Amino acid sequence: MSATAYQSLCQKSREIALLGNTMGVLGWDQETYMPKGGVQYRAKQLAWLSGKVHELSTSSEFQQDLEAAENGTDGKDLIEAANLREFRHQFNRATKLPQSLVERASEAASLAKVAWAESREKSDFTLFAPHLSILLDIAREKADRWGYEDEPYDALLSNYERAAKTSEVAAMFDSVAPELADIAREAVKRSAETPNLIPDTEYPIEQQQQLNREIAEDIGFDFNKGRIDTTTHPFCTGIGPKDTRLTTRYLLNDFTSSLFGVLHEAGHGLYDQGLPEDQHGLPVGDSSSLGIHESQSRLWENHVGRSRPFWSKWLPRAQEIFPQLSKLDLDGFLTSINRAETSFIRVESDEATYDLHILLRFGIEREILNGSIAVNDIPEAWNSRFEKLMGMTPPNDGQGCLQDIHWAMGGLGYFATYTLGNFNAAQLHHRAMQDQKVASAFNQADFIPLLNWMRTHIHNHGCTYLPQDLIERASGQTTTPQYHIDHLKQRYL
Amino acid sequence: MSATAYQSLCQKSREIALLGNTMGVLGWDQETYMPKGGVQYRAKQLAWLSGKVHELSTSSEFQQDLEAAENGTDGKDLIEAANLREFRHQFNRATKLPQSLVERASEAASLAKVAWAESREKSDFTLFAPHLSILLDIAREKADRWGYEDEPYDALLSNYERAAKTSEVAAMFDSVAPELADIAREAVKRSAETPNLIPDTEYPIEQQQQLNREIAEDIGFDFNKGRIDTTTHPFCTGIGPKDTRLTTRYLLNDFTSSLFGVLHEAGHGLYDQGLPEDQHGLPVGDSSSLGIHESQSRLWENHVGRSRPFWSKWLPRAQEIFPQLSKLDLDGFLTSINRAETSFIRVESDEATYDLHILLRFGIEREILNGSIAVNDIPEAWNSRFEKLMGMTPPNDGQGCLQDIHWAMGGLGYFATYTLGNFNAAQLHHRAMQDQKVASAFNQADFIPLLNWMRTHIHNHGCTYLPQDLIERASGQTTTPQYHIDHLKQRYL
Numbered sequence: 001m002s003a004t005a006y007q008s009l010c011q012k013s014r015e016i017a018l019l020g021n022t023m024g025v026l027g028w029d030q031e032t033y034m035p036k037g038g039v040q041y042r043a044k045q046l047a048w049l050s051g052k053v054h055e056l057s058t059s060s061e062f063q064q065d066l067e068a069a070e071n072g073t074d075g076k077d078l079i080e081a082a083n084l085r086e087f088r089h090q091f092n093r094a095t096k097l098p099q100s101l102v103e104r105a106s107e108a109a110s111l112a113k114v115a116w117a118e119s120r121e122k123s124d125f126t127l128f129a130p131h132l133s134i135l136l137d138i139a140r141e142k143a144d145r146w147g148y149e150d151e152p153y154d155a156l157l158s159n160y161e162r163a164a165k166t167s168e169v170a171a172m173f174d175s176v177a178p179e180l181a182d183i184a185r186e187a188v189k190r191s192a193e194t195p196n197l198i199p200d201t202e203y204p205i206e207q208q209q210q211l212n213r214e215i216a217e218d219i220g221f222d223f224n225k226g227r228i229d230t231t232t233h234p235f236c237t238g239i240g241p242k243d244t245r246l247t248t249r250y251l252l253n254d255f256t257s258s259l260f261g262v263l264h265e266a267g268h269g270l271y272d273q274g275l276p277e278d279q280h281g282l283p284v285g286d287s288s289s290l291g292i293h294e295s296q297s298r299l300w301e302n303h304v305g306r307s308r309p310f311w312s313k314w315l316p317r318a319q320e321i322f323p324q325l326s327k328l329d330l331d332g333f334l335t336s337i338n339r340a341e342t343s344f345i346r347v348e349s350d351e352a353t354y355d356l357h358i359l360l361r362f363g364i365e366r367e368i369l370n371g372s373i374a375v376n377d378i379p380e381a382w383n384s385r386f387e388k389l390m391g392m393t394p395p396n397d398g399q400g401c402l403q404d405i406h407w408a409m410g411g412l413g414y415f416a417t418y419t420l421g422n423f424n425a426a427q428l429h430h431r432a433m434q435d436q437k438v439a440s441a442f443n444q445a446d447f448i449p450l451l452n453w454m455r456t457h458i459h460n461h462g463c464t465y466l467p468q469d470l471i472e473r474a475s476g477q478t479t480t481p482q483y484h485i486d487h488l489k490q491r492y493l
Numbered sequence: 494m495s496a497t498a499y500q501s502l503c504q505k506s507r508e509i510a511l512l513g514n515t516m517g518v519l520g521w522d523q524e525t526y527m528p529k530g531g532v533q534y535r536a537k538q539l540a541w542l543s544g545k546v547h548e549l550s551t552s553s554e555f556q557q558d559l560e561a562a563e564n565g566t567d568g569k570d571l572i573e574a575a576n577l578r579e580f581r582h583q584f585n586r587a588t589k590l591p592q593s594l595v596e597r598a599s600e601a602a603s604l605a606k607v608a609w610a611e612s613r614e615k616s617d618f619t620l621f622a623p624h625l626s627i628l629l630d631i632a633r634e635k636a637d638r639w640g641y642e643d644e645p646y647d648a649l650l651s652n653y654e655r656a657a658k659t660s661e662v663a664a665m666f667d668s669v670a671p672e673l674a675d676i677a678r679e680a681v682k683r684s685a686e687t688p689n690l691i692p693d694t695e696y697p698i699e700q701q702q703q704l705n706r707e708i709a710e711d712i713g714f715d716f717n718k719g720r721i722d723t724t725t726h727p728f729c730t731g732i733g734p735k736d737t738r739l740t741t742r743y744l745l746n747d748f749t750s751s752l753f754g755v756l757h758e759a760g761h762g763l764y765d766q767g768l769p770e771d772q773h774g775l776p777v778g779d780s781s782s783l784g785i786h787e788s789q790s791r792l793w794e795n796h797v798g799r800s801r802p803f804w805s806k807w808l809p810r811a812q813e814i815f816p817q818l819s820k821l822d823l824d825g826f827l828t829s830i831n832r833a834e835t836s837f838i839r840v841e842s843d844e845a846t847y848d849l850h851i852l853l854r855f856g857i858e859r860e861i862l863n864g865s866i867a868v869n870d871i872p873e874a875w876n877s878r879f880e881k882l883m884g885m886t887p888p889n890d891g892q893g894c895l896q897d898i899h900w901a902m903g904g905l906g907y908f909a910t911y912t913l914g915n916f917n918a919a920q921l922h923h924r925a926m927q928d929q930k931v932a933s934a935f936n937q938a939d940f941i942p943l944l945n946w947m948r949t950h951i952h953n954h955g956c957t958y959l960p961q962d963l964i965e966r967a968s969g970q971t972t973t974p975q976y977h978i979d980h981l982k983q984r985y986l
Binding site for chain 2: 005022223225239
């Protein structure tokens with residue numbers, strides 16, 4: 001009985017995933033190749049599929065199978081237990097919200113995105129404020145319906161980082177905030193004294209693509225099961241068990257921009273390509289959390305891609321492709337790609353200052369959700385806190401509290417995962433390098449043993465384990481910021 | 494009552510179309526950008542969607558709405574009547590076949606395609622023959638279940654050319670076969686005496702793309718609602734009311750290959766872009782038939798794209814882009830692109846010989862279906878008839894009866910529409926040119942009035958009218974081969 005209910009549940013899950021992956025193709029196409037005129041019809045297609053996914057995910061048949069499988073007396077193996085845990089979590093998440101709330105949230109986000117875009121362009125927060133108020137009300141109602149232990153923010157954070165507790169994340173962030181600020185200040189000061197030696201000349205796009213592709217292949221990205229395209233906002237999307245697509249964007253005068261973009265997205269892509277294929281379409285076939293996913297992108301972007309061994313191999317090749325680099329030596333190049341500068345804009349910031357942007361957002365998000373900052377007071381709170389962190393005040397809200405799309409999409413609770421990803425990346429890299437084979441290969445610019453370590457300890461488990469269990473099994477302890485701090489000190493001080 | 498049932502029917506139709514268009518995106522992606530590894534999962538996605546389309550198209554709810562709408566006492570306008578006519582036709586087509594037959598046909602075609610590819614590669618007809626026998630049995634069973642007036646072939650032809658009668662098509666083909674053969678013979682003889690003056694040198698792909706795009710825009714293809722990509726087998730697919738995608742392929746040493754490919758597919762695309770948008774997702778929002786669709790592709794490829802006015806405008810631009818053309822004069826260029834040569838391969842053949850390939854296939858198809866040619870005797874029948882038509886015998890079956898994929902896909906009855914398209918193209922072009930504004934603009938290489946004529950007389954009607962009614966309304970008479978004969982004589986003799 002139990003085996004049958006479980007199998008039936010898995011079949012339903014795979015059908016739902018098939019529709020989700022179809023949405024993935026439509027979404028990818030929309031960002032890459034779809035002609036402008038296609039946008040309205042595409043929205044209808046996505047709405048239909050999304051409605052069908054919701055219908056199938058919340059059906060009484062799904063519920064019956066789930067209950068029967070949970071109540072089955074047969075011994076459940078590790079994978080089966082993990083799938084049931086996640087089936088239950090997802091089913092509760094989906095069914096605790098009434099359809100009217102789901103629709104209200106979707107409509108509010110659509111309107112908010114439009115208002116946000118105009119608001120940001122005009123640097124006029126008052127255009128976005130009423131929308132944000134509505135989104136906050138909806139977020140609070142969702143949190144109430146989902147339930148939480150300590151504070152509403154827990155319920156939202158859990159959307160992105162399974163089983164994370166706000167208070168624990170906050171304690172972790174608070175514990176390193178002063179040190180992060182010190183490192184950033186010192187790194188910026190030192191960088192101001194050293195010039196960027198990479199010539200500000202033209203790097204033809206096709207040659208950038210050539211270099212990026214060689215590098216992505218070298219770190220193990222499988223182009224038989226993936227590809228790289230061009231979009232305004234880079235992303236990685238897994239749209240099938242053997243189909244993982246990255247995108248990047250190109251600056252004609254800075255080849256490192258697209259390259260680090262590709263390394264970042266390829267880090268996500270390597271994780272997707274390493275997920276357990278036989279579990280595709282079931283929860284265990286998926287990644288563990290955003291904080292784990294981001295650890296993989298940051299690992300390849302920063303710990304590999306900005307390292308000395310990496311460029312001892314790739315600088316000569318880059319010099320072949322781009323003759324204007326020929327006069328650069330390895331030290332000068334490394335100093336140039338590892339400079340730190342304060343920036344108003346998170347997505348343009350470097351490793352040394354990035355986390356300060358996140359800590360700012362996490363704090364403000366938590367306080368606007370619990371009401372201790374009113375929506376209309378966000379610009380002032382943002383600017384004064386930014387001044388404290390970075391020693392400068394955004395000239396306008398477009399370069400301040402309006403810069404990110406996350407809130408306009410209703411994505412409260414998301415930002416923390418970026419810094420959790422940085423912590424996890426450093427911790428996993430540190431642990432992997434304790435394996436002598438991984439370390440000695442790394443130092444000879446062979447990163448495949450590092451990839452294999454991640455395959456074994458992270459990728460192949462999918463979401464069998466909750467994020468903190470996974471990190472602990474892989475590295476011996478739960479997420480610990482110290483490795484990231486050590487890494488930043490070593491890189492910048 | 495009737496209005497409500499009709500509206501409900503339309504809503505169902507639009508939902509089915511939305512899924513069909515989603516299959517369109519997945520299919521387009523599969524041919525253009527999908528990594529190799531994605532193929533198996535993509536097949537599953539397409540199978541799910543195709544099953545859902547079948548389920549919705551044959552549901553009892555659809556049938557009830559259809560019957561209620563048909564029995565409604567309200568006066569039906571032209572559009573409503575046409576939609577109901579096609580709803581009924583499609584519903585009967587879909588429901589007269591038992592599910593088991595549909596699945597058998599789909600499986601047989603999948604296996605046949607694989608066998609055909611190997612069979613063609615090895616030029617060994619015996620590998621494909623047993624599959625073709627099965628496909629013929631299935632085709633006969635389908636024809637029996639669908640019903641027909643005179644002969645089973647009627648039922649298959651109707652799949653592609655609504656309301657066409659085999660005997661009438663055969664009579665038309667027979668009436669011009671001798672003349673077509675005479676023209677081809679004479680054209681080939683004359684071409685053998687005149688050299689191809691276009692240099693056999695390299696034409697970089699990006700520059701071919703540039704020229705193709707300028708030309709496609711100039712004849713009215715709207716790139717806000719469409720695009721051009723690269724595939725092995727060129728095609729045009731409409732995947733949304735404002736999203737029409739063409740593909741072509743490039744030969745480095747022959748820029749005219751991709752260019753005429755683009756003109757051909759853009760002809761299809763212009764038709765799609767001109768269909769009545771408010772009827773998208775309903776039968777009337779779709780094209781009238783393959784023979785009408787092919788008339789549009791052939792019009793732009795041959796009547797426009799190989800004409801003197803066209804190249805009087807575009808040869809200078811081509812010479813700017815490709816300096817190796819600079820010594821060519823207009824006469825020499827026109828003679829070179831309008832040469833005729835006998836070829837074993839249909840898709841490589843020119844205007845003068847193309848229809849002979851079709852007449853051969855149409856005759857053999859009809860006879861293998863009624864059993865007067867046994868499957869095993871096809872190679873012999875093909876070769877002896879080819880010898881009679883073209884004066885040469887295919888050296889092997891790969892270049893003979895195995896060259897086309899149509900039969901392996903179960904597409905019996907398709908070929909005739911290519912030559913019907915040629916007839917229609919010449920007839921519509923002739924009629925449009927009787928409009929002085931169209932003709933004088935044409936002669937000054939402004940083809941937009943010609944496009945607008947096609948919009949008014951063909952595109953905008955969708956399938957309001959059955960193909961022969963549409964042709965008659967547009968040109969004053971039903972499909973008449975003489976205009977095509979006259980066109981070929983004028984071009985080649």
